[in-house]
Amino acid sequence: MDNTVVFVAGDRLGRGDDQLGEALMLAAIKNLAKAGGGLPSHILFMNNGVRLCCTGSNALDDLRGLSAAGVELLSCGTCLDWFDLKDRLAAGRESSMIEIIGLQKEAGRVVRL
Structure with a gap:
């Protein structure tokens, strides 16, 4: 593990087709362990991204x-409250x-999905 954090601000990757964006996000999460450079120390979930960590998400097994x-997987408490999750x-x-x-400020690198 290195001093990299991954910031996930939504449950889809990219803009445009929602179905494609969802598939791309699932593929990105699945391939984090396979990508070079080691595992991130943290994955930070914000806004709709918190849905990926909740019951019913297709990303749960990989997460x-x-x-x-x-x-370490961290979900924004305000976002969980907002979506009643x-x-x-x-x-x-x-x-x-x-x-x-704080984790983003201290990280050597922040990767945004």
């Missing part, structure tokens, strides 16, 4: 695998804006 490998968080833990911003 749980990353968590088991030592990647606090009781559905199934991978990682709830975090605060202060912690999420």
